[in-house]
Amino acid sequence: MASQDDRDVDPKTAAAVAAEAAGPASGENVRIDSWIWAVRLVKTRSVGATACRGGHVRVNGERVKPAHSVRVGDEVRLRHEGRERIVVVKRLIRKRVGAPIAVQCYVDNSPPPPPREAVAPIGIRDRGTGRPTKRDRRELERLRDLGGPGGSGGSPESRPKGR
Numbered sequence: 001m002a003s004q005d006d007r008d009v010d011p012k013t014a015a016a017v018a019a020e021a022a023g024p025a026s027g028e029n030v031r032i033d034s035w036i037w038a039v040r041l042v043k044t045r046s047v048g049a050t051a052c053r054g055g056h057v058r059v060n061g062e063r064v065k066p067a068h069s070v071r072v073g074d075e076v077r078l079r080h081e082g083r084e085r086i087v088v089v090k091r092l093i094r095k096r097v098g099a100p101i102a103v104q105c106y107v108d109n110s111p112p113p114p115p116r117e118a119v120a121p122i123g124i125r126d127r128g129t130g131r132p133t134k135r136d137r138r139e140l141e142r143l144r145d146l147g148g149p150g151g152s153g154g155s156p157e158s159r160p161k162g163r
Contacts, residue, residue, distance in 0.1 A: 029069035030070055030093070031066060032052060032059060032066065032067075032076070033045055033048035034048070034094060036057065037096060038093045038096045038097065039093065040096070041078055041085055048066070051080060052064055057077070059074050059077075060075055061077075070089055070092065072089050072092060073088065083110075086108075086110045087106040087109065087110070088106060091105040125140075
């Protein structure tokens with residue numbers, strides 16, 4: 001049975017205790033791939049290690065391997081999902097913690113993310129309109145060709161000839 005003291009614990013205090021438990025003992029090191037995963041900059045630790053091996057992670061301006069030790073005050077630059085994150089290490093943690101606690105472990109100096117396009121995707125039909133006619137299909141293909149890479153790929157010269 002839970003005692004009265006267990007039920008009266010402040011959630012913020014419990015979160016701080018969890019963060020301290022997730023941190024390394026004094027004198028221990030934290031790997032960079034583990035740290036960027038623990039503070040939720042990448043989804044998995046293996047993604048963090050792959051980013052390090054691919055040269056997408058820099059600590060104080062230098063490319064690092066996944067086993068590089070990170071220290072408080074280091075500047076970490078991570079290129080991930082088409083955007084660069086620039087963070088300064090405030091606290092070392094080894095275990096993955098909740099997002100509110102993870103944000104307290106670094107100072108985010110990243111540029112703001114690019115605005116999302118408010119344009120509807122081309123060629124999406126409304127639900128329940130039925131099968132497209134031949135004319136509808138050709139219009140959709142023309143729209144998709146114009147919007148694709150390489151500009152207008154719908155010219156008759158670029159299409160393969162029939163039999």
